[in-house]
Amino acid sequence: MPSVGAGVPASARAVESRDEVFLGSALDGAPRWVSGVLAAVQAAVLSLLVLVLPAVASFVATAADPANSGVSWFRAVRVGVALWLAGHGVPLEVSGSSVTLVPLGVTALATFACYASARRSGIPTRSGLAAAVGTYVVLVLVVALASGVGPGGVARAVVGSVLVGGVGLGCGLAARPGAPSVRVVTAPLLARVPAAVRVGAGGGAVAVGLLVAVASLVTSLWVIAGLATIRDVVDGLSLDPVGGTVLAFAELVFAPNLVVWCIAWLAGPGFAVGLGTHFAPHEVVAGPMPAVPLLGALPSNTLPGAWRYLTPLLLVGIGALAGWYVHRRLRPARWWHPVVAVLAASAVAALLVGFLVLLASGGVGPGRMTHVGASALLVAVAVGWPVLLGSLLVAVPADPVVRAGVRARVRRTGSRRGATDDD
Numbered sequence: 001m002p003s004v005g006a007g008v009p010a011s012a013r014a015v016e017s018r019d020e021v022f023l024g025s026a027l028d029g030a031p032r033w034v035s036g037v038l039a040a041v042q043a044a045v046l047s048l049l050v051l052v053l054p055a056v057a058s059f060v061a062t063a064a065d066p067a068n069s070g071v072s073w074f075r076a077v078r079v080g081v082a083l084w085l086a087g088h089g090v091p092l093e094v095s096g097s098s099v100t101l102v103p104l105g106v107t108a109l110a111t112f113a114c115y116a117s118a119r120r121s122g123i124p125t126r127s128g129l130a131a132a133v134g135t136y137v138v139l140v141l142v143v144a145l146a147s148g149v150g151p152g153g154v155a156r157a158v159v160g161s162v163l164v165g166g167v168g169l170g171c172g173l174a175a176r177p178g179a180p181s182v183r184v185v186t187a188p189l190l191a192r193v194p195a196a197v198r199v200g201a202g203g204g205a206v207a208v209g210l211l212v213a214v215a216s217l218v219t220s221l222w223v224i225a226g227l228a229t230i231r232d233v234v235d236g237l238s239l240d241p242v243g244g245t246v247l248a249f250a251e252l253v254f255a256p257n258l259v260v261w262c263i264a265w266l267a268g269p270g271f272a273v274g275l276g277t278h279f280a281p282h283e284v285v286a287g288p289m290p291a292v293p294l295l296g297a298l299p300s301n302t303l304p305g306a307w308r309y310l311t312p313l314l315l316v317g318i319g320a321l322a323g324w325y326v327h328r329r330l331r332p333a334r335w336w337h338p339v340v341a342v343l344a345a346s347a348v349a350a351l352l353v354g355f356l357v358l359l360a361s362g363g364v365g366p367g368r369m370t371h372v373g374a375s376a377l378l379v380a381v382a383v384g385w386p387v388l389l390g391s392l393l394v395a396v397p398a399d400p401v402v403r404a405g406v407r408a409r410v411r412r413t414g415s416r417r418g419a420t421d422d423d
Contacts, residue, residue: 035123036132039169040114042121044139047113051106052080054249061242081147083253084110088140088160090153094365101362101372104260105253107164114168115175122172124179129170136165196337199330200344207322207349207387208356214314215262219255222262222297229296237291251294257373258294260360263353264374265299266311267382271374273298275367281311287368312386319390322349326395338399339392346388354380 059076086092087106092099114136122128140161144154174182183190190198223230239247261271261279270280273295278285281303289295303310326341354376361373396402 031127032123032125033127033131035121036118036128036130036169036173037135039117039120039122039128039172040132040135040139040165043110043114043117043165043168044136044143046117047106047110048081048084048143050109050113051084052077054246055080055083058242058246078147081143085140085144085147085149085153085157087253088164089156090144090149090160091156097366099362099364101254101257101364102359103253104256104360107160107359108256109253110164111168114165115172118169118172119175120172122169122176124173124176129173132169132173133162133165136169137161140165194340196330196332196340197344199326200341201348202329203322203326203341203345203391204348204352204387206325207318207345207391208352210318210321211263211266211315211349211353211383212259214318215259215266218266219259219262219297222258222299226297226300229300230293233291233293233296237293247293251292254294257360258297260356261374263383264357264379266314267353267379268311269374269378269382271361273372274369275371281308290364290369315383315386316390316393319346319349319387319392320394321390322387323391323394323396324398326391327398330395330399332399332401335399335402338395338402342388342391342395345391346384349387350380350384353383 055076082090082092083103083106086099086103087110089102118132122132137158140157141154144157149157173179174185234244237243237247264271265279265281268280268282270278270283272278273289274287276285277287279299284299284302286298286300302308322345323342326338326345330338330341332338332341357374357379358376361376363370364372
């Protein structure tokens with residue numbers, strides 16, 4: 001007798017097996033949600049220790065200093081915990097002032113810890129994912145409440161922990177052996193979205209990825225060009241080795257913010273580091289700055305002459321690459337499908353960049369320093385239109401359906417004119 005499933009292709013059986021793993025119930029055996037709880041606990045503890053241990057180590061190294069005689073080791077723990085919460089969007093309280101600028105380096109660290117923990121010990125089930133994210137949110141809330149965070153900070157902690165835990169733990173579980181691919185899991189939802197919009201959204205994500213890569217390169221050039229200023233600031237602080245290490249670590253967690261500010265600079269609107277300042281390709285208005293070496297990398301001059309047009313042309317070029325992605329992936333049935341796709345690409349790119357700018361902006365103290373970063377709306381618009389223009393220039397003319405429609409329209413117009421002339 002033929003075996004059960006003998007007529008089913010191996011690829012189909014593999015997909016069914018992955019679906020069974022993902023859709024399996026905890027009642028089938030051991031409670032699979034426990035793995036999600038453990039992964040969340042590992043992620044929270046690991047990322048928290050990465051910040052708390054250096055703070056405690058710096059306290060131990062400077063404990064003999066008479067200036068620190070009244071400082072307890074628990075205060076060092078609170079500093080590390082506050083920085084960890086800040087990475088989840090909870091404002092820092094420093095000398096009576098609220099610091100709302102999110103250190104995106106800490107956010108990236110926490111997200112990676114979630115990914116690594118879920119990738120190592122999670123079980124890719126729905127119950128496991130729900131338990132992992134739920135546990136992570138609860139842990140962040142417990143730490144926030146134990147730190148005396150107010151209602152506004154608690155609300156931000158919930159949103160931040162859901163985003164960090166959802167992305168990190170979800171991607172980690174999806175990377176587990178035997179887990180269904182993201183395409184399989186999201187297939188029922190994506191099936192309701194038109195193909196042109198799906199492909200366009202992918203093109204928008206490609207554009208944002210390219211923009212982040214270019215901004216990272218430009219930021220590196222800023223740092224190289226500003227090495228002399230950075231060195232002068234470091235020398236003026238007269239730090240000992242421990243203080244220098246702590247300062248370097250603090251700057252590292254804010255380095256991704258500088259990359260996002262560079263995106264705002266490339267887009268045109270620019271950014272500010274304090275009220276009354278403005279850093280853009282066409283204008284640089286600098287003011288008194290905090291003695292932070294990283295700020296020595298900020299551009300000190302505008303782009304000269306025709307070089308000012310380089311940044312918008314660069315964004316148009318990124319849009320053209322997104323349009324090429326749309327052209328390669330889309331199989332249109334109507335002439336207007338590529339137009340819808342590039343509109344979706346532009347909208348997704350604008351939304352993602354606006355979200356990044358919103359995360360990377362805030363306040364770092366009283367007075368002038370309540371405004372640091374850029375306008376998410378202005379930067380989103382400034383990114384959206386060149387991406388739309390560049391993708392239109394590539395995706396629409398290169399599409400065979402569009403070209404066939406244009407040729408047919410031209411022939412019909414020519415035939416009508418010929419008939420009119422005969423009459």
